Amino acid sequence: MARSNQESDFAFHKRTRRRERRREGIGVLLSFRVANHLSIHAEQQLALTPVYDAGVSDGTELRCVPVAAVFGPNAAGKSNLVDALRWMARMVRGSHDAAVPGGGVERTPFVLDPTGIAEPSWYVADLGLGGVRYTYGFSVDGHGVREEWLFSYPLGRKRVVFQRTNDGIKLGSDVGARERELFSLIEDITAPNVLLLSVAARSRQDAVLPVFNWFTTQLRFMTHVSALTTMRRLAEGDTHDRVVSLLREADLGIEDVVLERSEESAHAERLLAQTEQELRRAVASDAESEAIHNLRKAVRDAQLLHTRARQRDRVHFIQKSRAGEVKLPLAVQSAGTQALFRYAGPLLSVLDSGGVMVVDEIDASLHPLITAHIVKLFRSQSTNPCGAQLLLTTHDATLLGKLGGEDVLERDQVWFVEKDEAGATTLFPLSDFRPRKDENRERRYLGGSYGAVPFVSDERFEAAVAVRGGCGDGTPEEAVR
Missing domain, CATH: 3.40.50 (Rossmann fold)
Structure with a gap:
């Protein structure tokens, strides 16, 4: 789905600042x-x-x-x-x-x-x-x-x-x-x-x-679960268009990709954000080591819950037909389309931030x-x-x-x-x-x-x-x- 030029410029500068912050590391x-x-x-x-x-x-x-x-x-x-x-x-x-x-x-x-x-x-x-x-x-x-x-x-x-x-x-x-x-x-x-x-x-x-x-x-x-990385990228407004563009330019007949979030996934994401914030506060305030240890375990548990809950999210591809646009689930796409979808998120992540x-x-x-x-x-x-x-x-x-x-x-x-x-x-x-x-x-x-x-x-x-x-x-x- 198209976004305004102003929004696109903001996303571009946001990615540029992120790259500059990470370059030293x-x-x-x-x-x-x-x-x-x-x-x-x-x-x-x-x-x-x-x-x-x-x-x-x-x-x-x-x-x-x-x-x-x-x-x-x-x-x-x-x-x-x-x-x-x-x-x-x-x-x-x-x-x-x-x-x-x-x-x-x-x-x-x-x-x-x-x-x-x-x-x-x-x-x-x-x-x-x-x-x-x-x-x-x-x-x-x-x-x-x-x-x-x-x-x-x-x-x-x-x-x-x-x-x-x-x-x-x-x-x-x-x-x-x-x-x-x-x-x-x-x-x-x-x-x-x-x-x-x-x-x-x-x-x-x-x-x-x-x-x-x-x-x-x-x-x-x-891995086979790398589709979750792409789904997370779709949930970020500044990268949705880049995922769609990558799939569109591969000549797959795809016009857009829509992510439908589940209630479990949204709840797990809020829980993860909350526990991560509590951990940052504890570290900043020099809390006792046992408290920090317990919060780190809580973050790991929340991450695991979030990963499992995201599997309930659903992705639909918008494709053109003679009757107009048709919304199709990921499961009915070809093996090649599914593979490229799995690649899209990790590709953008590593190209944006570096790494192997x-x-x-x-x-x-x-x-x-x-x-x-x-x-x-x-x-x-x-x-x-x-x-x-x-x-x-x-x-x-x-x-x-x-x-x-x-x-x-x-x-x-x-x-x-x-x-x-x-x-x-x-x-x-x-x-x-x-x-x-x-x-x-x-x-x-x-x-x-x-x-x-x-x-x-x-x-x-x-x-x-x-x-x-x-x-x-x-x-x-x-x-x-």
Whole structure:
């Protein structure tokens, strides 16, 4: 539905102010390393730093690529790479809440080699936060956290924030006396199967908050419930038109989108706003720690209630017909329309505020041209002013080609996975092949020049499903109708 120019200008300036306020806190993912997770045995690294050009910056000297696309055959480990990053984020966000006292760590090591079960699993992320590089990582086995560390690199020099081993916690020389006392208390209450970073962040330790906040607020994964994010955006007047425009420009025949709120959803939203306000007041007035703890729990409960209640909201699409406009529910839309609707809210959120959006199998249900245009949104400074990043896995080889005469993906934005003879995943970049800028990467990939494609024999594939003995020898008629 159209809005006045004055209202649109106000919305534009509101988004601009929001971007300016958040810019200082924007972080970028520089690399991710993992070992001994599902099909990943030996350490694999996904690097998001530019190889051929300057890349994009988070506002400082730290630079990264805006998109990283991982290609490979089925069951080669693309989804397992995403799962490893998601598992790391889940541990950071909630190990202190989810851990069972006296229990171990539920992990998924490489099981095709007996050593995988015995060896620890490793997860390491290199981040650029506020102009400073951070390296955070940990190793775990079935019993608990074996090691954990956080380093920062102000002015390019390594500084230890903390190192955790079986012998205890070592703090860097820059950590003050007061912080040392607090870390000593935190160490005493950190269980063996809980990350120190999670507990220290809950204790509001400034030294760890930038990294913790990146994992909790700037790393986002597309899931089947992401439609709720789009529905929330529809409820905001300044973004409704942008959601509609995105769907309209995808040539889906959609003229407008209407959100019908349920009474339960409206009540849950009011309750959430009230509890959040009470928490802010308690923190500002230096209330007792137990009271603040209880209010934080109340906020989490209200958030959960709000998320569940929002599922009762209903979305209707306004589409044109010969008889005029018709209102249709989301459920009757095509899989592609539903997928793009799920994407719309998270896309606008990450492009508006920065961060990393992770999408496994982005080409599922989406037309290749739509996928290519989504990639282009992240590569364009006009649509991605906050330096957001898109990490995706895909089978869509057309993304290695061109759109409008320009490469959809640059050479240092392409990665491949394949499995070795032992069933272990290997991750490697296109840049290892030193491709020319003008070579036909789509054709070369499909032709097997880069590897990471399934080797399928036409004869053996057909023979595997060929009917034995003909239709009259024990083959039910229904099977061949």
